[in-house]
Every structure is written in C-alpha cells, then in structure tokens.
Amino acid sequence: MTEQSEISGSGRRRVRGFGIVGAGVISATHADAIASLPGARLAAVTDVEPDRAKTFAARHDCAAEPDLDALLARDDIDVVSVCVPSGLHAEAGMRAAAAGKHLIVEKPIDVSLPAADRLIAATRAAGVVMTVISQHRFDQGLIELRRLLDDGQLGRLVLGEASTKWYRSQAYYDSGAWRGTWAFDGGSLMNQGIHYLDLLLWSMGPVIEVSALYSTETHQMEAEDAALAVLRFASGAVGTVVASTAVYPGFAQRLEISGTGGTVVIEDGEIIRCELSADHADPGLRGSLTARGGSASAATANPAGLGVDSHAAQIGDFLDALDEGRAPAVSAEDGRAALQVVCAVYESARDGRAVRLSAASAMPGNAPGSS
Numbered sequence: 001m002t003e004q005s006e007i008s009g010s011g012r013r014r015v016r017g018f019g020i021v022g023a024g025v026i027s028a029t030h031a032d033a034i035a036s037l038p039g040a041r042l043a044a045v046t047d048v049e050p051d052r053a054k055t056f057a058a059r060h061d062c063a064a065e066p067d068l069d070a071l072l073a074r075d076d077i078d079v080v081s082v083c084v085p086s087g088l089h090a091e092a093g094m095r096a097a098a099a100g101k102h103l104i105v106e107k108p109i110d111v112s113l114p115a116a117d118r119l120i121a122a123t124r125a126a127g128v129v130m131t132v133i134s135q136h137r138f139d140q141g142l143i144e145l146r147r148l149l150d151d152g153q154l155g156r157l158v159l160g161e162a163s164t165k166w167y168r169s170q171a172y173y174d175s176g177a178w179r180g181t182w183a184f185d186g187g188s189l190m191n192q193g194i195h196y197l198d199l200l201l202w203s204m205g206p207v208i209e210v211s212a213l214y215s216t217e218t219h220q221m222e223a224e225d226a227a228l229a230v231l232r233f234a235s236g237a238v239g240t241v242v243a244s245t246a247v248y249p250g251f252a253q254r255l256e257i258s259g260t261g262g263t264v265v266i267e268d269g270e271i272i273r274c275e276l277s278a279d280h281a282d283p284g285l286r287g288s289l290t291a292r293g294g295s296a297s298a299a300t301a302n303p304a305g306l307g308v309d310s311h312a313a314q315i316g317d318f319l320d321a322l323d324e325g326r327a328p329a330v331s332a333e334d335g336r337a338a339l340q341v342v343c344a345v346y347e348s349a350r351d352g353r354a355v356r357l358s359a360a361s362a363m364p365g366n367a368p369g370s371s
C-alpha cells in the first residue's frame with residue numbers, strides 16, 4: 001500500500017492508489033476525477049480487450065495490466081473503480097474485495113438483488129469499504145435540497161417525482177453487446193433513470209409499493225426504452241418515476257419534491273424553482289435558491305458528455321470517509337435500495353400488478369462500517 005501523504009483542503013490525507021477495471025466510456029471520467037483529487041493516484045487499468053487498456057493507460061499515464069488478477073496483485077492499489085458492464089459489477093467487485101481493495105462501483109450496484117447481496121456480503125467479510133456511484137447527489141442543487149430537507153423547510157413530504165426523458169440512438173445500443181440486455185444492463189430505468197430515482201429515494205425515503213408499466217417501442221433491444229411507475233413511500237407520501245431513452249432529442253433530468261412547506265424543482269442538478277411558504281418574508285433566500293447557472297449535465301443525448309466534478313466530489317468524499325473511518329455519503333445499501341425499486345418496477349410491469357416492498361427490506365442499514 002502507498003505510504004505517501006498529501007495536504008488536501010480537508011487536512012492531511014494519505015495518498016491512495018487506484019485501479020480501474022473496464023476501460024470504456026465511464027472509466028475516463030474516473031481517471032479524470034482521480035487526477036483532480038489530492039490523495040488519489042491512478043496506478044493501473046485492465047480490460048478484457050487488452051488494446052483498450054493499453055490505449056487508456058497511455059492517455060491517463062498509468063500501467064495496463066493483462067487481467068484483473070494482475071491488477072489486484074499490485075500493492076500500490078488500495079481502491080478499485082468497477083467500470084465494467086453492470087451485470088458484471090458484483091463478480092469483479094467480489095474479487096477486488098477478496099484481495100482487500102476498497103470499492104467504487106459504478107451504478108447500478110448490479111442488475112439483480114442476489115448479485116448485489118453477494119457483493120455487499122463480500123465487502124463486509126473482507127472489511128473493505130464500498131460506495132456506489134450516484135454522482136448527482138453532489139450537484140449543487142441537490143446539496144441545497146438536502147439542506148432544505150434536513151432543516152425541515154419542506155415540512156411533511158407529500159409528493160415526489162423523478163423524470164429522465166433522454167434519447168439514445170440505435171447505434172448506442174449496438175455499440176456494446178451488453179447494452180440493453182436484461183442480463184447485463186437493463187433498460188432506460190436501470191441504466192439512465194436510476195440516477196434520479198436514487199435522488200428521489202434520498203429525498204422522500206424508502207418505497208413500499210410500486211405499480212408500473214414499461215414498453216420497448218423505438219429500439220432493437222431486449223429491455224425497455226420507456227418505463228413509468230407510481231410509488232408509495234413508507235412515510236405515506238406518493239410519487240412517480242419516469243425513464244426513457246426514446247424521447248427525442250432528450251430533455252433535462254427533473255426532480256420535483258413537494259411538502260407541506262413548499263416545493264423544490266431541480267433540472268440537471270440545479271434548483272430552477274424553490275417556493276417555500278415560510279420564504280415570503282425572506283426574499284433574499286428565495287432569490288438565491290431560484291438562481292440558475294450553467295447546466296450540470298450534457299448527457300441528455302450523448303453518454304460521453306458527462307462532467308467530471310460530481311464524480312470527483314463523490315470519490316473525494318469516499319477518500320475522506322476512509323481517512324475518517326466513517327461510512328461514505330453514498331453507501332452500498334443506498335445502491336441496493338435504488339436497484340430494489342428498479343427490480344420492483346420491472347416485476348410490476350411484467351406481472352401487471354402492484355408490488356409491495358417490506359419496509360424492513362426497503363430501509364437497509366446506513367450505519368458507518370455497514371458497507
């Protein structure tokens with residue numbers, strides 16, 4: 001393990017070595033995020049396609065290892081970023097955990113709950129820490145929404161809606177044999193919509209009932225390119241989630257949270273509307289929260305058009321969590337909770353009935369060290 005340390009904004013942080021498994025679209029975001037962080041150094045990459053690993057290694061100034069075992073054998077790697085197709089996350093993650101590596105797993109945690117549970121059990125057995133990427137929790141508008149929720153300014157929550165109306169071409173689905181398959185990817189909700197679904201769960205709390213429909217109308221793919229569901233939350237509040245990759249030309253991802261104290265509307269990571277009943281005596285606060293800056297996401301139609309900052313913020317939080325011996329902001333159980341709702345949407349749509357989730361299984365532990 002690396003012994004160096006660096007001064008960062010949050011204090012002295014040990015420099016941790018990173019390895020990346022899977023050198024495709026999202027791995028470049030991980031490499032750029034790691035490069036931007038004090039306390040992180042990219043040591044090596046591996047891919048089943050050796051040329052991809054070599055090209056990636058040359059571009060990002062790291063070693064290319066011939067396979068995952070060789071990468072895991074390196075003692076200058078403390079953390080492994082799992083960037084392989086979604087249905088391979090648990091398999092790669094379990095091997096990395098068994099080698100004593102901490103884990104940053106791309107979303108979704110995997111595509112089935114048994115696989116997610118095997119991975120979580122493996123990290124616990126190995127005593128390593130894991131986060132599942134949900135980078136939009138670190139977007140500015142979500143940080144402000146979190147503060148409003150924690151301060152109780154939205155009151156008792158009543159209605160929450162998450163919408164991802166994006167566009168992906170047939171060429172996107174044809175670009176990898178795994179894309180759009182049930183076994184390795186899932187459809188528009190599992191891959192694209194899960195980001196704002198996670199934000200909805202983070203805001204509204206766990207879901208206990210799901211009624212859903214899905215369809216595949218415009219792409220040659222196994223899984224759905226449009227899904228919508230009506231949700232009941234454990235709190236008694238209700239909501240909706242919509243996800244599609246068939247909405248041309250693609251629109252901003254949207255989150256709307258309403259409570260007895262008011263409503264916040266977010267588009268692409270920024271608050272575009274904040275109406276608080278208590279606010280009418282405080283126009284300064286209202287003014288700052290309704291302000292709108294540049295867009296946090298350019299991925300509405302282009303999967304490679306993603307910014308690096310939010311990934312860097314989540315990976316930075318993960319490094320702080322390792323240093324401080326606390327749980328990361330996004331736990332493995334958070335990743336499982338989002339997957340559980342996606343699976344319930346698919347089950348409800350297939351069976352034509354409402355699916356109930358037990359409150360216990362819908363509220364996994366979030367305690368420090370639980371991942």
Ligand SMILES: NC(=O)c1ccc[n+]([C@@H]2O[C@H](COP(=O)([O-])OP(=O)(O)OC[C@H]3O[C@@H](n4cnc5c(N)ncnc54)[C@H](O)[C@@H]3O)[C@@H](O)[C@H]2O)c1
Binds near residue numbers: 085133
């Ligand atoms: N957080 C985000 O915004 C975001 C964006 C895009 C993708 N993702 C996630 O990242 C993951 C990868 O997506 P992508 O678009 O980069 O896919 P991709 O197909 O571009 O890249 C995957 C890479 O993994 C390699 N690979 C496959 N099996 C492997 C194995 N067993 N061992 C080593 N390498 C293997 C492939 O050769 C390929 O290079 C998916 O889970 C996806 O959901 C997240």
